[in-house]
Amino acid sequence: MAAHCSRVAGRARYPGIPLMSRCLRRYSSGCGQAVPKEPSFRPPSLDVPPRSSPEPQLPSSRLDSLKDARPFSSFLTDTFNRQHDYLRISITERCNLRCLYCMPEEGVPLSPPEHLLTTPEIVYLSTLFVSQGVTKIRLTGGEPTVRKDILPMMQEIGKLRRDGLKELCLTTNGISLHRKLDSMAESGLTGVNLSLDTLDPFQFQIMTRRKGFEAVMKSIEKILELNERHGAGIKLKINCVVMRGINDREILPFVELGRDKVLEVRFIEYMPFDGNKWSKGKMFSYQEMLDAIKAKYPGFEKVPDHKNDTSKTYRVPGFKGKVGFITSMTHNFCGTCNRLRITSDGNLKVCLFGNTEVSLRDMIRQENNNKPISEDALQSLNLLESARQAARAEDQGYPVNERERELLDIIGAAVKRKKAKHAGIGILENMKNRPMILIGG
Numbered sequence: 234m235a236a237h238c239s240r241v242a243g244r245a246r247y248p249g250i251p252l253m254s255r256c257l258r259r260y261s262s263g264c265g266q267a268v269p270k271e272p273s274f275r276p277p278s279l280d281v282p283p284r285s286s287p288e289p290q291l292p293s294s295r296l297d298s299l300k301d302a303r304p305f306s307s308f309l310t311d312t313f314n315r316q317h318d319y320l321r322i323s324i325t326e327r328c329n330l331r332c333l334y335c336m337p338e339e340g341v342p343l344s345p346p347e348h349l350l351t352t353p354e355i356v357y358l359s360t361l362f363v364s365q366g367v368t369k370i371r372l373t374g375g376e377p378t379v380r381k382d383i384l385p386m387m388q389e390i391g392k393l394r395r396d397g398l399k400e401l402c403l404t405t406n407g408i409s410l411h412r413k414l415d416s417m418a419e420s421g422l423t424g425v426n427l428s429l430d431t432l433d434p435f436q437f438q439i440m441t442r443r444k445g446f447e448a449v450m451k452s453i454e455k456i457l458e459l460n461e462r463h464g465a466g467i468k469l470k471i472n473c474v475v476m477r478g479i480n481d482r483e484i485l486p487f488v489e490l491g492r493d494k495v496l497e498v499r500f501i502e503y504m505p506f507d508g509n510k511w512s513k514g515k516m517f518s519y520q521e522m523l524d525a526i527k528a529k530y531p532g533f534e535k536v537p538d539h540k541n542d543t544s545k546t547y548r549v550p551g552f553k554g555k556v557g558f559i560t561s562m563t564h565n566f567c568g569t570c571n572r573l574r575i576t577s578d579g580n581l582k583v584c585l586f587g588n589t590e591v592s593l594r595d596m597i598r599q600e601n602n603n604k605p606i607s608e609d610a611l612q613s614l615n616l617l618e619s620a621r622q623a624a625r626a627e628d629q630g631y632p633v634n635e636r637e638r639e640l641l642d643i644i645g646a647a648v649k650r651k652k653a654k655h656a657g658i659g660i661l662e663n664m665k666n667r668p669m670i671l672i673g674g
Contacts, residue, residue: 306365307627308645311583313653315570319541320367321404322355323577324383325375330406331442332430334474334503338442350579352382353611354597356389358575360620361637363393369400371426375577378409384416391421396621400424404472407452408445414455424468425456426499431480432487440479457494469496470557475517476503484525491554499544499557519545519560526556541571561585567654581644583651591647596640 309317326343328336350358359370370390377383391401402424403410403417410425427449431437434446459465471490475481487498503516527533530549533556538546544557545564574582579594595603601610611617625631626641 308641309362309365309367309573309648311648311651313568313651315568315651316366317571317573317583317648318367319369319371319572320359320362321371321373321572321574322359323373323375323575324350324355324377324386325380326577327379328374328376328406329379329408329443330376330445332406332428332474333440333442333479334476344578347605348578348594350575350577350594351605351607352386352389353606353608353616354579354594355386357597357606357611357616357620358593359390359393359398360396360617361623361640362573363396363398364621364624365626365641366397368397369402370398371402371404371424373404376406376408377403378405378413384413384420387417387420387422394421396624402426402468404428405452406441406445407449409448410452411448411455414452414459418459418465418467422467424470426470426472427453427456428472428474429453430473430475431483432490433483436480436483453496457496460495471496471498472501472559473498474501474503475522476515477517478515481517481521481525484522485529488526488530488549488556491549491552491556493553495553497546497555497557499559501559502562504561516562518563519558520563522558523547541569565654573648581647583647587652589647589650591643593640593643596636596643600636 305316305318311317326341326349330336331338331340359367362370370393372383372387372390374380380386387401390398400423401421403422404426405428407427407429410427414422429449430440437446437449438444453469453471456465456467456469460467460469471487473480473483473487475484484500487500490496490498500519500522502519523533526547526549532550533547534550536546536548536555538544542557544559547556547558548554549556570584572585574585575593576582576590579597580590580592582590597606597616598604600614604610606614606616619634619637623633623637623641626633626638
């Protein structure tokens, strides 16, 4: 019945939903079923012989959409024919935690505010990338929920569903998510990747160098409640970076979170970034994780993955949740990579582990005397409409603004330089790259 409720609700949003419960129990709820309207009946004419049924035809709206279907943008297609329809945008360098694998204990030097993308610039870039075929946008950080204007930003990006955006997601540590979740759901939030590396409150404080475990659990509870009681349809994935000798003993408790809860726990191999003191000895591999789980659950089984999934997905028979493994270090998934990243200071990164970047921010600001784009400048420069028109940039003779053409050329050139795969162990740890906090998870 709960599944039926979810389907009836679809992507409906509920402002100001009263939240009654603060626990992780599942609820059963009734759902009234709408009675379908009876089709009008017209008897066949008696003086006209019945004709054989015509061949089934596609609805005219679908026929029209097929006729209007456009090839995927060459600007977002690399030399290995990977089509990049997933954009990750870091909206802040700031974070309210200091996780061991992400940020040095002393923090990192922050960019001056004027170097960071403004909300109008983020909305403009989102519009431009959606015009080229991006269907999924994820907001990251730092910790995106610490950005004061994240809610109006998500409202504007959510409007891009009319232009082809299908998913609007968030990567967060969950500390303050529960306070903003209702409004985010209203804006069209479809997925949350929540970082949580331990289920022990004391260990949480050691690994994050901050307090906040209870707040994170409150955010998890609220997502589950919105889904179970109101059909919000927010996909919840809990990301756990596994480090030998620190939290590898918690693999089974994390797996068991999915016994009665519809969520996916994803175990991530510890990866090297500037300042996180990575070593091969600290890395707990995918195979080791798999062996630990199968020792208790021999029936632990693989389930089909989607084409561009970053994780290898499994399940314990009888459990409602799933388990994924992100194996960047031992089994890379570069061959199906469809992701691009924009850093909070406006640089395009075509690979998480690549250290080559190109500034989109500087290009956007040229017509604004190299100053940050404000809401007024967004309107006066007609940026959003120009970005939408860029959908026709590859049509011969179609008038597309020179600004967007130049920007797409820069993006396209960067995408074409993307390598077949990133470097492996022995090279990655010695490459110069940003700390994870300055890339965006």
